[in-house]
Amino acid sequence: xxxxxxxxxxxxxxxxxxxxxxxxxxxxxxPYSAKRKSEMSAYSRRHYGFSGSELRNPKVIVEHLxxxxxxxxxxxxxxxxxxxxxxxxxxxVCAHFIIDQYGTIHxxxxxxxxxxxxxxxxxxxxxxxxxxxxxxxxxxxxxVMSASLRLTNxxxxxxxxxxxxxxxxxxxxxxxYHHERIARLRGQTHDDFxxxxxVKYRAALRKMTC
Ligand SMILES: [Zn+2]
Numbered sequence: 001x002x003x004x005x006x007x008x009x010x011x012x013x014x015x016x017x018x019x020x021x022x023x024x025x026x027x028x029x030x031p032y033s034a035k036r037k038s039e040m041s042a043y044s045r046r047h048y049g050f051s052g053s054e055l056r057n058p059k060v061i062v063e064h065l066x067x068x069x070x071x072x073x074x075x076x077x078x079x080x081x082x083x084x085x086x087x088x089x090x091x092x093v094c095a096h097f098i099i100d101q102y103g104t105i106h107x108x109x110x111x112x113x114x115x116x117x118x119x120x121x122x123x124x125x126x127x128x129x130x131x132x133x134x135x136x137x138x139x140x141x142x143x144v145m146s147a148s149l150r151l152t153n154x155x156x157x158x159x160x161x162x163x164x165x166x167x168x169x170x171x172x173x174x175x176x177y178h179h180e181r182i183a184r185l186r187g188q189t190h191d192d193f194x195x196x197x198x199v200k201y202r203a204a205l206r207k208m209t210c
Contacts, residue, residue: 020157020210023150028106030079030094032113039081039091040114047181048123055114058159060125060177061152061166062118063201064095065132065192071100074129078108084116087185091116095127097151103143105151111159118169119188120178126155135168135197149204157210163202168193 040053066074078094094115098106109115117127130138130148138144152166167175169192180186193201 020154021150022154023105023147025097025105025107025151028075028098028108030075030108031081032109033081036081036091037113040116043089043091043116044114044123047119047185048179049181050123053114055112055124055126058111058124058126059161059165060121060175061155061161062121062125062127062169062172063138063148063152063167063193063198064117064127064129064169064190065135065137066098066129067133067192068131069101069133071098071104071106071131074098074131075106075108087119089116093117095129097127098129098131099138099144099147099151100131101137101141101144103141103147105147111155118172119185120180121172121175123179124177126159128152135193139197139200145204149201149208153205153208153210156205163205166198166202166205168195168198168201170194171198 037053041051045051068074081092083090084093094109095117096109096111096115111126114122115127116122118125130144132138138148156166169190172178172189
């Protein structure tokens with residue numbers, strides 16, 4: 001059933017001629033102050049060994065689930081520049097994009113700045129969050145899946161990112177770009193978007209063109 005739904009989605013995406021065209025994106029910026037930039041730079045120095053808050057030549061796109069039911073709940077998690085509850089570090093966690101349950105793409109941060117969304121990959125990864133709790137909240141909702149594929153395809157074509165480097169958060173430790181200087185965090189990842197779901201996601205992405 002899922003396969004049928006994915007096939008239909010792929011056809012729908014192709015029928016729109018989406019390919020590498022920029023999908024509609026609503027700008028809902030979170031505050032990214034000079035203080036937050038300097039904290040991002042210090043984070044980068046601690047975790048990756050170089051200073052700076054800029055995201056240059058990103059090589060990876062990481063797909064996430066917000067584990068919340070609304071866009072505003074997710075936005076409100078990312079907006080404040082406060083230490084996160086899990087690792088207790090600054091700057092506050094964020095993602096570049098959130099796709100809501102209606103398929104609207106919201107952008108929170110320019111892709112020229114780093115966001116803290118995936119331990120080991122923030123130095124080179126664009127983060128895309130999806131409002132929902134399980135991968136099926138994306139894979140089986142045609143508007144959400146279509147928006148997600150269009151955004152990801154546009155970004156990956158624009159930045160020259162290989163499809164194999166479009167990964168789920170849960171796949172972070174297997175990425176060839178994973179790098180973490182702090183030993184206790186080297187095995188840290190999250191459950192969202194495991195390989196079983198990303199195989200289906202990447203198969204749909206492979207049917208799109210740049
Ligand atoms: Zn995640």
